[in-house]
Amino acid sequence: MQTRQWTLALALAAAAVPLAAAQAEPARAGAQQLAIDTQYYTLPNGLKVVLSKDSSVPTVTVAVYYGIGFRIEPRERTGFAHLFEHLMFQGSAHAPKGTLIGTISNSGGILNGSTRFDFTNYFEVVPSNALERILWLEADRMANPVINDVVLKNQQGVVGNEVKVNVLNQPYSTWPWIDLPMLANTNWYNSHNFYGELREIEAATVPDAQAFSKQFYKPGNAVLVIAGDIDYAAAKAMVGKYFTAIPGGDKVVQPDISEPRQTEGKFKSRVDALAPKPGYAAAYHVPPRGTPEWYAMGLLDQILVQGDDSRLHRKLVTETGIASDVDGGINNPLGNMYNYKGPMLWSFSFQHDPGRSTEEITKAVDAVIADLQTKPVPAAELERARTKIRSQLYSTIDSAGRIGLVDLLAVYALFDNDPAAVNRIEQGFAKVTPALLQKTAQEYLRPTNRSIYVIEPGAKPAAPATPAAAPAAPAKGAK
Amino acid sequence: MKRVLTAFAAAAMAAAPALAQDNFPPAPPVGTPKPFKLPASDTYTLANGMQVTLVPWGIAPKTVVALRVAAGSLNDGDQTWISALTGEMMKEGAGGKSSGDIATAAASMGGDLNVVPTTFGTTIVMNVLSEHAGQAVALVSDVAQRPDFPSGELARVKANLDRQLSVALSSPGPRANVALARAYYGADNPYGRTIPTQAQLDSYTIEQVKAFHAANFGAKRAHLYVAGRFDAAAVKAAIEKSFGGWAAGPAPLDLPPHPRAGPQLILVDRPGAPQSTIRIAFPAGLAGSQGDIPLRVSNALLGGSFSSRITKNIREDKGYTYSPGSSIGFNPYNALWTFQADVTSAHTGDSLKEVFGEIRKLQGSAPDNEEAAGMRTYMAGIFVFQNSTAPALVGTLATRDMLGLPADWLDNYVPAVLAVTPQQMSDTAKATLPLDKATIVVVGDLKTVEPQLKALPELANVPAQTVTVP
DSSP states (O other), X not given: OOHHHHHHHHHHHHTSOOOSBOOSOOOSTTOOOBOOOOEEEEOTTSOXXXXXXXXXXXXXXXXXXXXXOGGGSOTTOTTHHHHHHHHTTSOBTTBOTTHHHHHHHHTTXXXXXXXXXXXXXXXXXXXXXXXXXXXXXXXXXXXXXXXXXXXXXXXXXXXXXXXXIIIITSTTTTTTTTHHHHHHOOSHHHHSOSSOOHHHHHHOOHHHHHHHHHHHOSGGGEEEEEEESOOHHHHHHHHHHHHTTSOOOSOOOOOOOOOOOOOSOEEEEEEETTOSSOEEXXXXXXXXTTSHHHHHHHHHHHHHTSXXXXXXXXXXXXXXXXXXXXXXXXXXXXXXXXXXXXXXXXXEEEEBOTTSOHHHHHHHHHHHHHHHHHSOOOHHHHHHHHHHHHHHHHHHHTOGGGHHHHHHXXXXXXXXXXXXXXXXXXXXXXXXXXXXXXXXXXXXXXXXXXXXXXXXXXXXXXXXXXXXXXXXXTOTTOO | OHHHHHHHHHHHHHTSOSGGGSOOOOOOOOOOOOOOOOOOOEEEEOTTSOEEEEEEOOSSSEEEEEEEESOSGGGGTXXXXXXXXXXXXXXXXXXXXXXXXXXXXXXXXXXXXXXXXXXXXXEEEEEEEGGGHHHHHHHHHHHHHOBOOXXXXXXXXXXXXXXXXXXXXXXXHHHHHHHHHHHHHOTTSXXXXXXXXXXXXXXXXXXXXXXXXXXXXXXXXXXXXXXESOOHHHHHHHHHHHHTTSOOOOOOOOOOOOOOOSOEEEEEEOTTOSEEEEEEEEEEOOTTSTTHHHHHHHHIIIIISTTSHHIIIIIIITOOBSOOEEEEEEOSSOEEEEEEEEEEGGGHHHHHHHHHHHHHHHHHSOOOHHHHHHHHHHHHHHHHHHTSSHHHHHHHHHHHHHTTOOTTHHHHHHHHHHTOXXXXXXXXXXXXXXXXXXXXXXXXXXXXXXXXXXTOGGGTTSOEEEEOOO
């Protein structure tokens, strides 16, 4: 429903805290291990179920993740995966439009959904007494969504307004979050406008939606996560009661979403009519998720852009004064380094003043990258990168409503069939050596693996930058 | 609202061929919520007047250390954003540590150090691994008490703020907010003067920054919150050591605003904009006053929740907008109820008509018991969700203290919410939202929007003022 807003929620949560992590008193830095308690099984119809008990707060979080991300939505129907996500809030056979939202709200809970590269998710955080009703609602919309012209037309209007508020009426609009994947990738699945062209969103039909539902929205392509104040046996019984009878459907055949190795640097620029300042963004393809190099890339991300101590921050903000801040990451800003499956980018971006040329900036970036490629990262800096990752992981897991925890459990179940792998994430980072970091920087931070996308400001200056402007500016008409 | 839902339900059912005939189990009951109690907090005062609140909360081994100092844009005087500039400059060096040293130290603890300026205060905050809680207290203390204010960094930091402001003002939302603050509070005081001119920002010297810090930061204005999992005795000792010697400094500034009564209609042109960015504002009762809690529940019902009447109407029925909502902003002196939405330009008038209609409807009749009970439960339930993490709880406690609410206010919140009657929900809407006294801001394509506004009877006699932002 609210792709960007949920991303924002996650970002805020990352500034936040605690969960079933490390109950033991911290002996020394680095000695802690996540120990999230889970139970995992699969129903005969293929639905994966993850349960995780934590009764510290009397709420429960229910999430259903479907293995349909925007990258594999139908051609000629850009934005369809996200539009369909909206339709899943529009009623089901036994819970007509308004019932889902009203029931959750009237129980004292919240709900949302989002569409990402490799999944679409739906989640609720409710007082734990409402668990069974929520499972009933989720089961009904999995089995019996109601899709007709009335709700489709309504949500085409809503989604059109979502695109307007997030893109069309915003400076920088699709930059860099949509522009970079479109530039860096070559496979249509990875390189189309996943928010959608308005005309294609408006052209979607009810039969399109019904076919899409039949193809992707079924138990065998989904994970159900229940985390929080639960009783394992009772929760299992509820899941059995409402989800077992839903037909499993045919196996989803994934298209080829692979990307070839990039061998030449790419560059693109465009004038943004609303943007007042230039923008600079760069993206690099990252190693396949779960490999040793991918863990190394996660640490390189920490070393390069996460936090005020990071190398690109020091270079671009503190030393050269080019940027105020550097925003970046793997799967940024639509997720994190864990919650995707296919080809992915590490990217960073910032706005800067017109006096700084693209060449000057690229040179500054290259110097930082070259250092990582030619010299081993000092031990203290590597340890600091691991500390930052561990701290962020704990905050993700202990985010409001356990939304971060549920997200991790869901994606490790959906993509790896192994939600307990969440407890082993730290081990993967612990194994990374300075030599592997260097090798990964050499292969993946190559200039030939890079795509740079710059924005040229098209906005008229808001006010002349001369002191004479001072008295006039405050308040025409607003004394 | 009911009418709309019924129409939709009928259409939906008609379009669901025979699915309701199946063996799908009946809807199970929703039981009664379990009780929820906020964790007990330990609040005490240092000899110099600084307040401290410690709260054990959460499960992960992390600790939030947040120092709130009552020094914000309220204290700017006519030097708009001198507080923001001071906040930024505090990170540029403190206690002999460079900005790089501060950043490295913070990262080694597992967290950044952030300085967040607002109207009523500046918060210096870290969220670190528990074993570093004591060190975090010391680092926050350095930044708060001993900033070095290196003059060599000033031009760069000012340029950053300039650029951020320019980028922010290219979005319609911030422009609407600036215009609303100017119109409602007047442009001659810190409440209404929310942004500086570029020339003004450029003119600030390092002496002015130092002077602002010296005049406004001190123990008597400070409250340190520590929440999460931590060793309380060790943290208390670190606090005494780091903050015990801080000079008391001045008492908080007392500067009430003098808002202007509506009606006002403020227009900001954004030629070609596909949406209109709307604000509708009314003064509301003080936090903690008798009408406070009823208005909060009434607001959730009207526009403050996803299942609110306005959302159901202009989003889920009409499709005019993606993100409508209303909220109440509180400060120690007053409060402001504000509706906001970005609506399709061609439906600007239609959207306002529906919002006015929903306000009038709630004013005219009390909600039925089911809807009212649902909203009470919603408000009680999200209170749990909203305070379930240490950073969120720190925010709640700091807001309570900033507003001067009593310590037990949070304990009484849920019972007070559950006691609000349907009639009170209607009455508070009547008292707070008089449609002929609204302050309305629209940022949009005025050639499309103005004729739509003129056609609304509610705005027929309100003279529109077209303003520019900045």
